[in-house]
Amino acid sequence: MSAPGWGVHDDGGPPADPLALARAWLPDDADPDRPRVTLSTVGTDGYPDARTVLLSAFDDSGFAFHTSAASRKVAELAAVPRATLTVLWPDWTRQLVVRGDVVADSPERSAAAWGARSEYLRRLAWANTDELAALDLARRLEAWAAQQVPGQADSWVGYRVQPREMTFWAAHPEAPSRRVQYTRSPDGWTWRYRAG
Template identity: 35%
Template sequence: MKLPGKDASAELTSGDFTERGDPVALFGEWLNEAEASEPVDANAVALATVDADGMPDVRMVLLKGFDEAGFVFYTNLESRKGEQLAAHPKAALCFHWKSLARQVRIRGPVSPVPGEEADAYFASRPRLSRIGAWASRQSRPLESRFALEKAVAAETARFGAGSIPRPPYWSGFRLSPVQIEFWNNGAFRLHDRVRFTPQGDGWLRQRLYP
């Protein structure tokens, strides 16, 4: 796949998206286009949090849903990010689609998804992923790869062919945006940037210098 160079970047920067009024719908369109062009995981997003000392932390997660209420991802609640979000329930997301030369940044408070919502998503995961959620003590020291494989084998035997419920320490978070910024690559670093912030029942749109 050919990556956009300077000439192609100029073609991508039409400016049309800067006149849009609904950032959630625009995000959906950009994600759909990324799913057609990104080789792996178009829904991958960098999630930034802070720890108890106020130090920033960042890692990649997968977006599993979005709508006007927010952007949803799942994790082990006892993981480092789970503990950080419980202590400081604010976060930032950054999507970067290299094939499209586009970026979306989102930030805001986070809240746990309802239990029934987490149950429904967990049930939709592949069986081995559900077993892995029980076997992994995410973010904690692991003595060897063999120890992990042994834990997976033990959980596989425990559940057998039966149903696999969601672990009590595994759930999701919804980030409710207080800011959504779209960035589209432009020739000679003259990018298009538009920031949306909630205003009343809608959104305030503001263009930014690149």
């Protein structure tokens, strides 16, 4: 994931639109190397909850991820439809945090995300159940080998985080790290620098 264009430590101020900066930081949706992101939600017990998911897509309508309808995260989003996504670059020099409201993804976009998934992830969508996880390794391997993928899993659902706040963080080898935090209001986006 390269970062062409404006950098957090550059002089002159960031772009007015944080989505433009996110497009410069994130790979194109057609890139098979999708970023893994930490999805944070409010647990049904009131405590924060987090897990790693694949960022399926990103555009002006938000940041998409897909999962099983039976998952804990879906129940949490039904109760409190807000989430945070954290993208950490492998070299630990950049991070993007997106906070916002969560809406269901369209069936068309969910179908496109399903089509872009690897065969392994499609099989996992069909087979990944608590019952399978409880089996011993030999029986799990047997069930996995027998798993068929007849099409999109019935449990496959998608969501989009529509950003209200986006924070871009970057390290610097010779200076303190720094963040640029964008906040959305009815009048558009405003930004400010924050300590790293």
